[in-house]
Every structure is written in C-alpha cells, then in structure tokens.
Amino acid sequence: MSQLNELIHQPTRLRIMAALSALGPGTEVEFTYLRDILDLTDGNLGTHLAKLEEAGYVAVRKTFVGRKPRTFVSLTPHGQHAFAEHLAALRAILNPTLVEPNGASPATTDTQPNRKGDKA
Amino acid sequence: MQTEEIRQALVLVDQTSQKVRRALLRDSFAPFAILWGAIWIVGFSTSALFPAAAGILWIALDIVGLVASIIIGNQYSGRVLSPNGLRLFWSWIALAGYAGLVLFVARPLPPLRSSMLLVIIIMAGYVIQGIWLWRGQLIVGLVITAVTLLGGWLLPDYYLWLMALLGGGTLLGTGLYLWIAYRP
Numbered sequence: 001m002s003q004l005n006e007l008i009h010q011p012t013r014l015r016i017m018a019a020l021s022a023l024g025p026g027t028e029v030e031f032t033y034l035r036d037i038l039d040l041t042d043g044n045l046g047t048h049l050a051k052l053e054e055a056g057y058v059a060v061r062k063t064f065v066g067r068k069p070r071t072f073v074s075l076t077p078h079g080q081h082a083f084a085e086h087l088a089a090l091r092a093i094l095n096p097t098l099v100e101p102n103g104a105s106p107a108t109t110d111t112q113p114n115r116k117g118d119k120a
Numbered sequence: 121m122q123t124e125e126i127r128q129a130l131v132l133v134d135q136t137s138q139k140v141r142r143a144l145l146r147d148s149f150a151p152f153a154i155l156w157g158a159i160w161i162v163g164f165s166t167s168a169l170f171p172a173a174a175g176i177l178w179i180a181l182d183i184v185g186l187v188a189s190i191i192i193g194n195q196y197s198g199r200v201l202s203p204n205g206l207r208l209f210w211s212w213i214a215l216a217g218y219a220g221l222v223l224f225v226a227r228p229l230p231p232l233r234s235s236m237l238l239v240i241i242i243m244a245g246y247v248i249q250g251i252w253l254w255r256g257q258l259i260v261g262l263v264i265t266a267v268t269l270l271g272g273w274l275l276p277d278y279y280l281w282l283m284a285l286l287g288g289g290t291l292l293g294t295g296l297y298l299w300i301a302y303r304p
Binding site: 009011014015018019021022023024026027028029030032033036037038039065070072087090091093094 | 123129136137139141143198200201202203304
C-alpha cells in the first residue's frame with residue numbers, strides 16, 4: 001500500500017527528489033548545478049539535502065578536482081523507491097480507482113509524519 | 121490533505137522534471153551544435169570561395185572543433201556524471217572512426233562525394249541519437265541529410281553554399297534556440 005511520505009512531501013524536498021529522479025538512475029549531479037536548476041540558495045539546498053541524506057534517500061559524495069572541492073549528489077535506490085511510492089500515493093488520492101500494479105489498494109491519506117528513514 | 125494541495129504537488133514534480141530535462145538537453149547538445157554549426161558555415165563558405173585551400177582549411181577546422189568539443193564535454197561531464205554520457209562519447213568516437221574507414225575503402229572519391237558521404241554518416245549518428253534521446257535532433261539529422269542529398273545531386277554547383285547556409289545554419293540555429301529558450 002502506498003503511503004504519503006511527509007519527509008519527501010515538503011515542496012523544496014519534493015523538487016529535489018523530482019530533479020534527481022529526472023536525471024536518471026546512476027547519475028550524479030554537482031551541488032551547484034542542482035542549486036542553479038532549482039533556483040535555491042546554498043544553505044537552503046544543503047539543509048534539505050542533509051535531511052534526505054539522513055533518511056537514506058540521497059547520496060552525497062565530496063571530492064576534489066585539483067584543489068577545488070566539489071560535491072556530487074545522487075538519488076539512492078531507496079530514495080528512488082520512496083519517491084515513486086510517494087507519487088503513486090498522491091495519484092491514488094486524486095484518482096481512488098487507481099490500483100497499483102501489484103494489486104494493492106490505493107494510497108492511504110495518513111498525514112502523520114513518517115519516521116526518518118521509514119520506507120514510504 | 122486537500123485535493124488541491126496534492127494536485128499542486130504533482131504539478132510541481134512535473135514542472136521540475138521538465139526543467140531538469142530541458143537543462144540537460146540544453147547543456148549537453150546546444151554548445152556542440154553552435155560550435156559545429158559555426159565550423160560548417162566557415163568551412164563550407166570558405167571552401168566555396170577558395171577551393172584550393174579547402175583541404176588544409178578543413179583539417180585545421182576539424183582539429184579546432186575536436187579540441188573545443190573535448191573541452192566543452194569535460195566542462196559538462198564535470199557537472200553531471202551519467203553512465204550514458206561516457207557511452208555517448210565513445211559512440212561518437214566509434215562513428216568518426218568508421219566514417220574514416222568508409223572514406224578510405226571508397227577512395228578515390230571526388231571531393232563532393234567525400235563531403236556528402238561524411239555528412240551523411242554524421243547525420244546517421246544524429247538520427248540514431250535523436251530516436252533515443254530527443255526528437256529535435258532526429259529532425260535536424262533528417263533535414264541536413266535531405267539538404268546534402270538534394271544539394272549534391274541536383275545543385276552540385278551550389279552544394280558548398282547550401283551546406284554552409286542550410287547545413288551549418290540548421291545546426292547553429294538549433295543550438296542557439298536551445299541555448300536561449302531552454303535557459304533554466
């Protein structure tokens with residue numbers, strides 16, 4: 001059964017997850033590139049990424065190119081799954097006749113926050 | 121949770137996904153199209169004006185284009201690391217190698233036929249990549265292929281100018297359009 005994921009549902013985090021998902025599996029994006037596309041500040045993006053990383057939804061890799069530090073961000077398989085589940089839950093609420101491919105019933109509308117790292 | 125809130129969340133996801141895809145397309149395609157469009161315009165028009173210098177001119181332009189392509193590719197791949205990016209890079213290297221082999225096997229060819237063959241092979245790469253990634257690239261490939269065939273067979277006297285204006289112009293125009301219209 002798909003459940004809404006409160007951690008992902010926050011608008012900025014929803015945009016981050018949507019952006020990373022659109023990049024495709026296995027793709028890493030530089031922090032500044034993601035910041036520019038989403039039109040966020042360094043601090044704002046960093047704060048939300050930290051929460052998503054803590055939940056295991058994104059991976060953050062810090063590296064150096066020459067002496068310049070660079071940070072790359074990617075969606076983890078767990079994050080991809082959680083995001084897909086969250087979208088399925090949203091769509092199912094809008095259209096309750098939708099039945100998931102595995103035959104499960106449509107999403108619940110439980111708005112209680114998920115615990116950090118919960119599977120959605 | 122209100123239905124309107126959910127609808128807005130889904131719209132936000134769609135808008136963000138589309139914005140990312142457009143940014144990727146712009147950054148991975150437009151600089152190369154602008155670069156090679158400009159090279160074609162300079163190369164073909166200068167070849168029409170100074171046919172005797174065409175050989176050495178194209179060698180110089182191709183070297184400039186390859187070096188610039190590698191620099192642009194490195195800048196882009198330094199920001200977005202995709203498993204498909206490296207595959208695409210090697211696909212184009214392979215296509216360039218095979219184009220060289222075809223020209224070698226088919227020699228001796230008149231300069232006009234060599235040029236047509238090379239352009240058609242490169243546009244085959246555009247068409248195939250366009251089928252997989254972006255319909256616009258497919259259309260660019262088909263348009264330039266048509267210009268090459270029609271110009272080479274029906275208007276050979278104007279072939280170089282056609283390739284400069286319509287071939288190079290199509291590449292440059294598409295690149296500039298993507299660069300401006302798909303700005304995040």
